[in-house]
Amino acid sequence: xxxxxxxxxxxxxxxxxxxxxxxxxxxxxxxxxxxxxxxxxxxxxxxxxxxxxxxxxxxxxxxxxxxxxxxxxxxxxxxxxxxxxxxxxxxxxxxxxxxxxxxxxxxxxxxxxxxxxxxxxxxxxxxxxxxxxxxxxxxxxxxxxxxxxxxxxxxxxxxxxxxxxxxxxxxxxxxxxxxxxxxxxxxxxxxxxxxxxxxxxxxxxxxxxxxxxxxxxxxxxxxxxxxxxxxxxxxxxxxxxxxxxxxxxxxxxxxxxxxxxxxxxxxxxxxxxxxxxxxxxxxxxxxxxxxxxxxxxxxxxxxxxxxxxxxxxxxxxxxxxxxxxxxxxxxxxxxxxxxxxxxxxxxxxxxxxxxxxxxxxxxxxxxxxxxxxxxxxxxxxxxxxxxxxxxxxxxxxxxxxxxxxxxxxxxxxxxxxxxxxxx
Amino acid sequence: xxxxxxxxxxxxxxxxxxxxxxxxxxxxxxxxxxxxxxxxxxxxxxxxxxxxxxxxxxxxxxxxxxxxxxxxxxxxxxxxxxxxxxxxxxxxxxxxxxxxxxxxxxxxxxxxxxxxxxxxxxxxxxxxxxxxxxxxxxxxxxxxxxxxxxxxxxxxxxxxxxxxxxxxxxxxxxxxxxxxxxxxxxxxxxxxxxxxxxxxxxxxxxxxxxxxxxxxxxxxxxxxxxxxxxxxxxxxxxxxxxxxxxxxxxxxxxxxxx
Ligand code: SF4
Numbered sequence: 001x002x003x004x005x006x007x008x009x010x011x012x013x014x015x016x017x018x019x020x021x022x023x024x025x026x027x028x029x030x031x032x033x034x035x036x037x038x039x040x041x042x043x044x045x046x047x048x049x050x051x052x053x054x055x056x057x058x059x060x061x062x063x064x065x066x067x068x069x070x071x072x073x074x075x076x077x078x079x080x081x082x083x084x085x086x087x088x089x090x091x092x093x094x095x096x097x098x099x100x101x102x103x104x105x106x107x108x109x110x111x112x113x114x115x116x117x118x119x120x121x122x123x124x125x126x127x128x129x130x131x132x133x134x135x136x137x138x139x140x141x142x143x144x145x146x147x148x149x150x151x152x153x154x155x156x157x158x159x160x161x162x163x164x165x166x167x168x169x170x171x172x173x174x175x176x177x178x179x180x181x182x183x184x185x186x187x188x189x190x191x192x193x194x195x196x197x198x199x200x201x202x203x204x205x206x207x208x209x210x211x212x213x214x215x216x217x218x219x220x221x222x223x224x225x226x227x228x229x230x231x232x233x234x235x236x237x238x239x240x241x242x243x244x245x246x247x248x249x250x251x252x253x254x255x256x257x258x259x260x261x262x263x264x265x266x267x268x269x270x271x272x273x274x275x276x277x278x279x280x281x282x283x284x285x286x287x288x289x290x291x292x293x294x295x296x297x298x299x300x301x302x303x304x305x306x307x308x309x310x311x312x313x314x315x316x317x318x319x320x321x322x323x324x325x326x327x328x329x330x331x332x333x334x335x336x337x338x339x340x341x342x343x344x345x346x347x348x349x350x351x352x353x354x355x356x357x358x359x360x361x362x363x364x365x366x367x368x369x370x371x372x373x374x375x376x377x378x379x380x381x382x383x384x385x386x387x388x389x390x391x392x393x394x395x396x397x398x399x400x401x402x403x404x405x406x407x408x409x410x411x412x413x414x415x416x417x418x419x420x421x422x423x
Numbered sequence: 424x425x426x427x428x429x430x431x432x433x434x435x436x437x438x439x440x441x442x443x444x445x446x447x448x449x450x451x452x453x454x455x456x457x458x459x460x461x462x463x464x465x466x467x468x469x470x471x472x473x474x475x476x477x478x479x480x481x482x483x484x485x486x487x488x489x490x491x492x493x494x495x496x497x498x499x500x501x502x503x504x505x506x507x508x509x510x511x512x513x514x515x516x517x518x519x520x521x522x523x524x525x526x527x528x529x530x531x532x533x534x535x536x537x538x539x540x541x542x543x544x545x546x547x548x549x550x551x552x553x554x555x556x557x558x559x560x561x562x563x564x565x566x567x568x569x570x571x572x573x574x575x576x577x578x579x580x581x582x583x584x585x586x587x588x589x590x591x592x593x594x595x596x597x598x599x600x601x602x603x604x605x606x607x608x609x610x611x612x613x614x615x616x617x618x619x620x621x622x623x624x625x626x627x628x629x630x631x632x633x634x635x636x637x638x639x640x641x642x643x644x645x646x647x648x649x650x651x652x653x654x655x656x657x658x659x660x661x662x663x664x665x666x667x668x669x670x671x672x673x674x675x676x677x678x679x680x681x
Contacts, residue, residue, distance in 0.1 A: 003643065004642065004643060004646050007643055007646055007647055007650075008646050008647075008650045011646075011647050011650045011651055012650040012651070014651075015650070015651045015652070015653055016653070028584075029584055029585060029587055032588060033587070033588065034585070034586070034588060034589075035585050036584040036585040038584070039580070039581045039584050039585070042548075044548070044551045044552045045552045045665070046552040046553070047552070047553075047648065047666065047674065047676055047678075048661075048662045048665045048666040049648065049651050049652040049662065049681075050652035050657055050658075050659060050662055050681050051652045051653045051654075051656040051657050051658050051661075051662070052656075052658040052659075052660070052661025052662045052664075052665065053651075053652075053653075053656075054665070055648070055651065056552075058647070059651065094643065097640045098640065098643075098644060100556065100558075100564065100586070100589060101555060101556045101557070101558070101564070101640065101644075101675075102552075102554050102555055102556050102566070102582075103555065103644050103675075138585075139585070256656075258653060258655050258656070271655065272655050272656060274656065348528045351526035351527070351528065352526065352527055352528045352529045354526065354527075355526075355527040355529065355530070356529070358529065362529040365528070365529060365531075365534055366528050366529065366534075
């Protein structure tokens with residue numbers, strides 16, 4: 001089989017993994033080396049694929065042969081599909097040559113499991129070790145850890161990779177039992193917390209000895225599939241919250257379930273739940289940067305995110321007693337909680353109000369989305385519009401949203417800071 | 424109406440700004456020679472670039488502005504969008520207030536300067552990704568770009584860091600500028616013209632300038648680019664939003680065909 005065909009099979013097999021981030025590493029180029037990941041602290045997109053996703057890394061599976069039979073996965077053992085395996089040399093060759101031409105930031109290497117986890121993991125390590133040592137490659141490497149692999153191998157991998165990830169796959173243990181019978185929750189969580197501890201102790205070590213090798217300097221991430229099993233958004237957000245706070249993950253990725261297999265165990269969907277995925281990312285954002293707790297965003301009486309309005313607005317409507325907020329006085333934390341005020345505009349408000357009182361026209365200039373913020377703020381004590389009825393505000397917001405969607409064709413892309421931090 | 428016309432160089436602009444700070448009359452606008460359109464109602468004053476004056480002002484600014492604010496002014500200059508007069512207002516204000524004014528986003532001048540500088544910074548960031556090298560004449564990595572703003576000089580540090588070990592040439596075709604890195608240092612060149620062979624290459628015609636290897640990896644990249652999109656999630660609009668069509672021309676992946 002020629003390289004082109006292999007690449008086609010093994011990149012197509014890897015595409016369901018949504019993470020493509022190349023951020024957070026500090027790896028500098030070395031004498032005679034190729035690549036540098038330190039000037040790209042925020043991650044760089046090199047292209048955008050036809051589904052509108054950022055292309056940053058060469059994302060491939062080492063092989064799509066697999067001993068497991070996970071029901072949701074295109075590469076499951078019982079599927080009759082074309083199979084292929086790379087050799088370490090082929091992967092390094094592709095990575096180097098793509099990198100030299102600035103096609104990519106680096107490599108994202110994952111794999112189906114062949115023979116056993118250790119055997120597979122060793123192949124992956126051999127590949128990235130060769131990139132680092134023989135080719136002096138200092139571009140970004142994201143390596144997927146094979147659950148069940150020996151701890152020593154995970155440790156070794158961390159010294160070559162910029163980011164490690166172990167996929168949690170499904171939001172609950174029951175889900176995993178049902179759809180991924182070959183995997184168990186423990187085999188996933190154990191390496192996760194090992195990596196987390198290792199990253200923390202490595203940071204301490206690096207403070208003492210500058211020359212100490214970095215262990216997964218871009219942190220750790222994971223991914224879970226949304227909509228293949230019946231968990232609620234609240235369950236998912238609680239899980240993410242735990243992963244951020246207790247296991248100190250850098251990112252949790254949510255992947256709307258794409259039904260690639262027919263199986264009675266799988267739900268029948270007309271299309272992947274993309275809107276749900278989108279709302280989960282917004283809620284995740286609130287967890288990480290806006291100081292929200294999962295229990296504030298949702299509660300057992302309301303365990304799913306709203307289709308029509310973003311989670312922050314929904315939260316504000318449920319907590320109207322905390323509003324209006326006086327923009328000339330409120331602290332950063334509270335400003336962030338106002339719908340229509342983002343991190344950038346909150347910061348600008350704080351720095352600008354030292355120069356004088358802010359009025360509504362100033363807020364607009366700063367970039368506050370007045371259409372949303374107007375119901376929740378006062379400027380120097382005065383309202384733009386005083387409505388204290390939840391339902392009325394909701395109706396108004398939905399009307400604006402409809403108008404906006406009609407205009408969407410002419411819209412500018414998202415604010416770029418937002419996109420950068422996302423990765 | 425008084426218009427200052429300078430030679431288009433950064434030093435030239437600094438000289439004009441320096442003159443502007445001490446001018447008694449109201450200055451309507453400041454324009455580079457290239458951008459300047461003579462008008463019946465305006466008096467023009469040609470500003471001769473004076474390195475001493477330029478240097479003086481630069482030092483004063485570096486002393487009185489925050490690092491970021493100074494950088495913003497340079498980015499506004501590189502935007503080539505006629506920001507000179509606003510820059511003059513900005514520095515007048517900054518030197519008068521004796522307080523870092525860059526936090527005052529409510530001020531029209533500060534706001535406009537910051538916004539323009541961000542746009543330039545964003546384009547730099549985009550080109551860290553959207554730039555493609557082609558290996559030509561055996562060992563030169565050549566990348567054509569056509570950025571909206573004059574960002575070539577701003578791109579150098581990034582590519583120098585990662586491709587310290589290969590020769591490369593980044594070519595701003597709109598401005599006929601080049602950055603040539605010979606494996607040791609980077610040289611800026613002006614008035615860059617391509618030979619026929621390379622001109623043809625960029626039109627998509629196969630020439631001797633590129634070897635088989637180049638075509639091989641480009642095809643592989645295209646294979647990759649086509650196979651990673653998830654059919655069920657297809658969203659060309661989103662793709663175009665992130666990567667506007669004006670950038671496609673100099674990419675080597677065939678964006679419009681998948
Ligand atoms: S382990 Fe499961 S999810 Fe991973 S490749 Fe094999 S079948 Fe697919």
